[in-house]
Amino acid sequence: MQAFNSELFLTTSEAADLLDVHPSTVKRWTDAGELESDKTDGGHRRIYLREVLEFANGRGVQTYLAPFTPFESHVWLAVQDAIRHDDYSRTVSLAMGWLVRGYPRRISALFQDLGSRKELAFARVCDGGIQPFMEEVGMAWREGRLRIGEEHIASQAVLEALVRLSDEAWAGIAPDDDLPTARPAAVVGSMEGNRHHIGAMCVRILLERAGWTVHYLGADTPPEEFAAIQRARGAELVCVSFSPPTSIGHMRRCLDVLREFYRPASPFDLVFGGAGTDELDGGTDLPFRSFLTFPSAESFIDWAHGRGQAATGARSA
Numbered sequence: 001m002q003a004f005n006s007e008l009f010l011t012t013s014e015a016a017d018l019l020d021v022h023p024s025t026v027k028r029w030t031d032a033g034e035l036e037s038d039k040t041d042g043g044h045r046r047i048y049l050r051e052v053l054e055f056a057n058g059r060g061v062q063t064y065l066a067p068f069t070p071f072e073s074h075v076w077l078a079v080q081d082a083i084r085h086d087d088y089s090r091t092v093s094l095a096m097g098w099l100v101r102g103y104p105r106r107i108s109a110l111f112q113d114l115g116s117r118k119e120l121a122f123a124r125v126c127d128g129g130i131q132p133f134m135e136e137v138g139m140a141w142r143e144g145r146l147r148i149g150e151e152h153i154a155s156q157a158v159l160e161a162l163v164r165l166s167d168e169a170w171a172g173i174a175p176d177d178d179l180p181t182a183r184p185a186a187v188v189g190s191m192e193g194n195r196h197h198i199g200a201m202c203v204r205i206l207l208e209r210a211g212w213t214v215h216y217l218g219a220d221t222p223p224e225e226f227a228a229i230q231r232a233r234g235a236e237l238v239c240v241s242f243s244p245p246t247s248i249g250h251m252r253r254c255l256d257v258l259r260e261f262y263r264p265a266s267p268f269d270l271v272f273g274g275a276g277t278d279e280l281d282g283g284t285d286l287p288f289r290s291f292l293t294f295p296s297a298e299s300f301i302d303w304a305h306g307r308g309q310a311a312t313g314a315r316s317a
């Protein structure tokens, strides 16, 4: 009964956002009867989503909902829930539905859209949207409701969205051979034995948006390689992602190797991230500039912003 869903009536400014015009333009169109609208008891215009989409179609305007046909209203509601209520449950169930029905491109497009929205903190999109979706995928696989191939498809769809978001973070910035030296460098990847790297990709984008150049190592990377790339690139930050079944033992080994390779002439902060990393007690005699653990993206981002600004400031001073 979607036709009577009051959530699908847009305010003037919501319609303006969707059509990428100023709200006064929408008012002009509704006053002229070109765009059909109702008025609330208080006299505010309300425009039915379907009318806005037909209007856009008639004028050849591409809205962000166009790639999701025929799920525009579902996506609209999912995006509004995320923006207004910090609620990603509609996003997760939409993405699960598309996964089961075989529409992975829509999954990518939805996470790319959410990830590029200025109204949403990207760390929250990771912890509130991507992580719960992938957790649901893992649960469905364990309970035999999804095949392992479908879990791979879900991972790939999310990774593709993240790769595009990484490209967006670099838009307008010089390519690799001409990197601005003012940007501090970080090394990011997943620990040896950890084939999961969606969390590491989230961290890569968070850092890129916070002004870092990221040397991304991907999944299952030996700690010696984190050390070698840190040294070669003069990186000031090393971020290692852990997730089950990698254990405290893996974290300790990583810490030991990085400690062994550490040179005070090339100092860096070391961050371990992912579920369970906050249970590690790193001890007190660590050589790193600092050693921190963060179980989520949101817990990390404030620190990363502050650290990035300090590093950039030190370079330009």
Ligand code: B12
Pocket: 126, 127, 128, 130, 131, 134, 135, 136, 137, 138, 139, 142, 151, 152, 155, 193, 194, 195, 196, 197, 198, 199, 200, 202, 203, 239, 240, 241, 242, 243, 244, 245, 246, 271, 272, 273, 274, 275, 294, 295, 296, 297, 300
């Ligand atoms: C996708 C997936 C895979 C994919 C990975 C694909 C890829 N390219 O990454 C594949 C198919 C390869 C895979 C393989 C396996 N998997 Co798996 N996998 C998952 C699944 C479904 C999702 C993981 C994911 O991507 N989550 C999304 C990201 C965004 O979440 P996240 O990693 O937690 O990251 C967030 C935070 O932790 C944090 N974070 C993470 N890293 C970092 C780093 C830093 C620096 C910071 C600051 C923050 C941070 O921020 C992120 C954003 O929110 C999980 C289910 C689950 N509940 O997580 C199982 C799961 C982790 N896998 C599991 C298992 C058992 C395996 C296998 C052993 C299966 C097998 N028998 O072969 C193998 C091998 C694993 C290995 N050696 O690493 C189990 C682990 C259970 C356990 N306690 O041991 C889980 C929990 C599934 C389950 N319910 O049983 N898996």
